[in-house]
Amino acid sequence: MEKKHISILIVDDEEDIRDVLEIALKDVGYRVFLAENGEKAFGIFKLKQPDIVITDIKMPVMDGIELLRQIKRENSETEVLMITGHGDMDLTIRSLKNEATDFITKPVNVDILEIAIEKAVEKIIARQKLLEYTQKLELLILEKSKLADHLSSLGVMIGSISHNIKGLLTNLDGGLYLVRSGLKKADNNTMEEGLGLLEQAVDRIKKMIMDVLLYSKERTLKKDVIGTKTFVEKIGGIIELKLKGTRIAFKCKAPGSSDTFFADEAFLMAALINFLDNAIDACMADTQKKDHEIGLEILRETDLFVICIHDNGCGMDSTTKEKIFNLFFSSKGTKGTGFGLYISNSIIKQHGGSIHVNSIKGKGTDFKIILPMPKADL
Numbered sequence: 001m002e003k004k005h006i007s008i009l010i011v012d013d014e015e016d017i018r019d020v021l022e023i024a025l026k027d028v029g030y031r032v033f034l035a036e037n038g039e040k041a042f043g044i045f046k047l048k049q050p051d052i053v054i055t056d057i058k059m060p061v062m063d064g065i066e067l068l069r070q071i072k073r074e075n076s077e078t079e080v081l082m083i084t085g086h087g088d089m090d091l092t093i094r095s096l097k098n099e100a101t102d103f104i105t106k107p108v109n110v111d112i113l114e115i116a117i118e119k120a121v122e123k124i125i126a127r128q129k130l131l132e133y134t135q136k137l138e139l140l141i142l143e144k145s146k147l148a149d150h151l152s153s154l155g156v157m158i159g160s161i162s163h164n165i166k167g168l169l170t171n172l173d174g175g176l177y178l179v180r181s182g183l184k185k186a187d188n189n190t191m192e193e194g195l196g197l198l199e200q201a202v203d204r205i206k207k208m209i210m211d212v213l214l215y216s217k218e219r220t221l222k223k224d225v226i227g228t229k230t231f232v233e234k235i236g237g238i239i240e241l242k243l244k245g246t247r248i249a250f251k252c253k254a255p256g257s258s259d260t261f262f263a264d265e266a267f268l269m270a271a272l273i274n275f276l277d278n279a280i281d282a283c284m285a286d287t288q289k290k291d292h293e294i295g296l297e298i299l300r301e302t303d304l305f306v307i308c309i310h311d312n313g314c315g316m317d318s319t320t321k322e323k324i325f326n327l328f329f330s331s332k333g334t335k336g337t338g339f340g341l342y343i344s345n346s347i348i349k350q351h352g353g354s355i356h357v358n359s360i361k362g363k364g365t366d367f368k369i370i371l372p373m374p375k376a377d378l
Ligand SMILES: Nc1ncnc2c1ncn2[C@@H]1O[C@H](COP(=O)(O)OP(=O)(O)OP(=O)(O)O)[C@@H](O)[C@H]1O
Pocket: 211, 274, 278, 279, 282, 311, 313, 314, 315, 316, 320, 324, 325, 329, 330, 331, 332, 335, 336, 337, 338, 339, 340, 341, 342, 365
């Protein structure tokens, strides 16, 4: 550490001593501040935060011991050198109790003072190094625990995927069997049934692989200004396709065509589709109501972009609601991996947003996603 980066506050009521020490220390290269009593010194200390304070003990207004105490209370790492007179044993002991770094006896010998300062500087450097090492160590420990977390979730992931694939194999086998026997008997209905099972299995495998890719990739957002209306229309197109052949209605509502927002389009779309996929599943799972409906509404509030997703499907009880964002939590057996909302949640969080859930078992579910959207971004 260069001397010009070390600042020293000299506190003494005798002007001559201040002057001599100032010249000597500036000459060696230190940055120097001066004060004639403890009170003024403490004011300068708070303002300039010097690395080292050299203070006389006996001074009017506020003495060196009181100054030492106040400095240590403000910043315990400041090195404070005390200038003591001969026979000030009692004061020396009191300074020691207050963690003074060193003592220089009067009359001050500049060479001895310089050595004491160098020792203090060594302590400062050692402390800085220790801090750097500790920070590096903390970082390493954090990385290690992240790695361990990642490894253990990879383990769970492989388990969960294998379990799902096992379930899907039954669908694939069943589908193949039906297609084969349909072919043999030239029975179109059986073939259609078989193909339906195969399509379902292929869809689930596709989604599972996409989820794994989203989960395992280090994700950095590529944010851009996006037209709200086109964004909603794209999602609408995907959902309408999924709803073909069902009795579920889909309603979209978005601000006018001039409205824009700032986000990573692909990721945000993947996140919202997960919510909507769940809404479809929830409507399919509900045997109570005849007519089902899913809604996607985008509201614009000052500096906020609010996305509401509603369904009147099976809803959730409170224990399920608490777990929905957990990785691998799924109530759908082999039909779900429990990836969906975990990924959606992390995408929304990456956008600085929050998710609020309202759900009543048997009635339906409302998700409200709030994204901060300062006008300056648009
Ligand atoms: N709209 C909803 N209505 C009822 N339950 C829901 C709804 N959304 C989520 N859930 C519950 O949250 C669980 C977790 O959802 P998530 O999307 O993470 O996983 P999944 O749908 O089971 O599987 P995946 O999306 O990975 O195929 C679901 O299994 C379901 O129990």
